[in-house]
């Protein structure tokens with residue numbers, strides 16, 4: 001399997017805003033471990049272009065998302081500084097962006113091995129609401145396989161991170177109510193429990209996935225726990241808001 005060539009193909013598609021056929025059409029043998037290597041090679045390309053890795057995201061950690069994408073297993077992806085959006089998101093250069101409600105974690109120290117729930121909570125230095133903007137490099141954004149989506153960095157495109165990080169100690173993230181609105185009208189609603197039963201468990205699972213690949217979560221990382229609900233398509237002129245109880249609020253304006 002030519003890992004570098006596949007990574008370069010997807011990176012070209014991303015940089016030129018041009019959709020491509022899913023990799024498994026041409027490389028039907030691409031398996032999940034190889035797909036993660038394509039992801040790593042794609043991130044190495046972005047780093048060589050001047051980007052910096054700032055953290056990780058879990059994906060497909062809610063039943064709603066697994067159903068929406070017809071895929072069965074949680075996966076992870078890598079976040080870079082170039083993905084961070086503040087206030088306004090410009091659609092130019094995107095293909096078929098969608099937005100979804102998330103909970104973000106921050107870790108001042110790194111996490112090694114496979115910590116349990118208590119280990120993750122002890123290392124966590126803040127939580128907050130986040131909006132993830134997905135954009136697949138694949139035609140029509142649907143009907144792809146797990147290796148396809150993993151190779152494409154789990155459809156990562158952009159992310160609106162918390163404006164304020166809140167102390168998580170003694171609080172229950174599973175009970176937080178997340179409401180994602182467009183122009184103030186609620187469109188998607190779920191509690192934190194929709195995310196892996198408890199968003200903290202998404203981070204536990206991320207660490208296990210990383211450990212299985214001989215990797216660790218770097219000091220200073222942010223982590224998205226995975227969307228609580230299905231994603232909504234983005235269009236110019238939209239104002240998307242997220243309310244998340246004691247975690248706080250967030251919004252982003254979408255422009256052409």
Ligand code: OOG
Pocket residue numbers: 057058059060061062065069100132134136149154155225226227
């Ligand atoms: C894969 C990425 C899933 C999430 O939060 O579940 C994801 C996709 O939906 O294309 O980011």
Ligand code: MG
Pocket residue numbers: 057058059100102132224226227
């Ligand atoms: Mg997501």
